[in-house]
Amino acid sequence: MKQHTKRLFALLLSACLFLAGCTPKERDVTDAVTDPEYKAEENTEMKQQNTKIVSALGLTVPETLYLVIDDGNCPDGMFAARVLQGVINRKETRVYLASSSFFVEGTDIEAVKQDILREYGKVKLRDLPVDMGADSQYRAFWSLFRAYEDEIKEIYIYSTEEHLSDTANIAAMLAARNQGVAVTESLYSQMQQNGVDLPVTYITELCGFGDADNSITVNGWIADHMAEGASEKAVFCLKPTGRGGPGDLPWCYDLAVAMNALIYHVDPTNPQSLDVQKKILSQFPDNIPVMGWPGLNMENSYVENIAKLGKYVVCIDWGYTNGSVWGAFPSFRADAPVSPVSETFAVKPGKVYVAFMLSDGDAWHYCSKELLSSWNDARRGNYPLAWTIPSLFADYNPLTLRYLYDTATESDAFLQGPSGVGYMYPCMYPQKAYVEYLTQTKAALAQAGLTMVNYWDLSDNNAMIGRDPTLQNQYAEAVGVDALLLGHTSQTGKWRQKDNCIILEELGGPDGTGALTAEHIVDALLTQSRGMKDDEVRFFVVNVEVWGYRLDAVEKAVELLSDDAYEGKFQFIGLPDLIAAMRNH
Secondary structure (H helix, E strand, C coil), rough: HHHHHHHHHHHHHHHHCCCCCCCCCCCCCCCCCCHHHHHHHHHHHHHCCCCCCCCCCCCCCCCCCEEEECCCCCCCHHHHHHHHHHHHHHHHCCCEEECCCCCECCHHHHHHHHHHHHHHCCEEECCCCCCCCCCCHHHHHHHHHHHHHHCCEEEEEEECHHHCCHHHHHHHHHHHCEEEEECCCCHHHHHHHHHCCCCEHHHHHHHHCCCCCCHHHHHHHHHCCCCCCCCCEEEEECCCCCCHHHHCCCCHHHHHHHHHCCCCCCCCCHHHHHHHHHHHHHCCCCEEEEEEECCCCCCCHHHHHHCCCCEECCCCCCCCCCHHHHHCCCCCCCCCCCCCCCCCCCCCCCCCCEEEEECCCCHHHHHHHHHHHHHCCCEEEEEEEEEEEEECCHHHHHHHHHHHHHCCCCEEEECCCCCCCCCCCCCHCHHHHHHHHHHHHHHHHHCCCCEEEEEEECHHHCEEECCHHHHHHHHHHHHCCCCCCCEEEEEEECEECCCEEEEEEEEEECCCCCCCHHHHHHHHHHHHHHCHHHHHHHEEEEEEEECCCHHHHHHHHHHHHCHHHHHCEEECCCHHHHHHHHCCC
């Protein structure tokens, strides 16, 4: 039977690839949910489907979202649930997976997100009936499956053997293209016991994988068979077994599946794996975002090799949930800069002007956790602070962007996270692709209303301030930004002006990162302000490391440097005012 299935679905796969990823024929939704109000709303929405608004990602704007609580689900159960969520939401955005609560430093992040959906998305949130008879570790999957099983046409079983773990990515992609589910053998056994009778494909049989295969050969198969028909909006690099262990499984499979994107994995320390990555990415246009992350302690080598191929990184895999929901809303388009730089700023002699910024706004998991936590801290607004955010949120998460802009205080400012529209190293980028990258960045910044950029490029001691001023000048000229803030940390904080753009190195901690603590901030500012003359003026921006103490560090540093011993020497101002002051000095 398995051999027959293998031959049959090999033919079906070939046909699918030949048709360049055409989606299966649409069919009416029949919901296996007993709530009559639920069915009535679904039927009404289906009748109105032709008039529904479609987002920039090709997803439909939801009127009602059905919540499934995923507390206590096992890793492979969550993988199956998130892939199924993407399949369901690709047809029509309907379901949202959530923990009952998710506290980060005293803030219930899940409650904040659901409030954003209600207030800015005008969405009704209702609980999807839970399948109480299912194994609790797989309850999220079963609740989704029972509600939408009439839409599911295939079952794809991936291997849990360590050397074949990347077969999960193949199963997820085939599920996206053929209205299927991606499950382990164990979960499939449960499905059989619960009367599920659907065509089944074992990925190892379909692809001919055996004991001699590994991640390199599995991803080689992906390179040969899955690029055709995949979305050209994004590619995903996801490690199915998790970036740091089984408990850290990538959470963004729903977005990859809903976008019908190619999903692969690379080990950037392995030359053979890098060759496979090159083969995959060479089939996609320059400056396509590569979303995800390969694992721990691989940052520089990973971003460097992606950049060499003319692509940029979007770090979203760990903790960024429900991307297929957030990307379903109309794009945000700014009418004007959200943090404008004024024409004038009166500078006084003998002063050290200091602005603070928070790093790592390129990381979407940070933007959906730590950023929201600090944003909801009662101390926000007590002192000026600039927040790095991704301009791609204008398309991928416009509601969060609207929420941040709408609730900002006069002390809050915004700038683009590294290194523009996506994380890359300019010194490694092919020049032709770099020109296109700058054009894309200019458009993305204008759409999001941003005029300042946190610019990272390779340099000594992980400072990330870059070695090539020519590339910085090219950036300033092509994009027309007010400021390029260079790197993690600088030992000098030196600055220069290129046309109307201030190019300024950020002060940070002593070990090549941003300032983790108040002591880091104080030490850096005191060191760089020594020997000042009475009529001299100095300007600094401090990169507050997002993975450190954040608001605690800023609050304590401001308090320490405002002490009478410093006689008002340090003036803490917003980043736009700092740029204005430097231009007018």
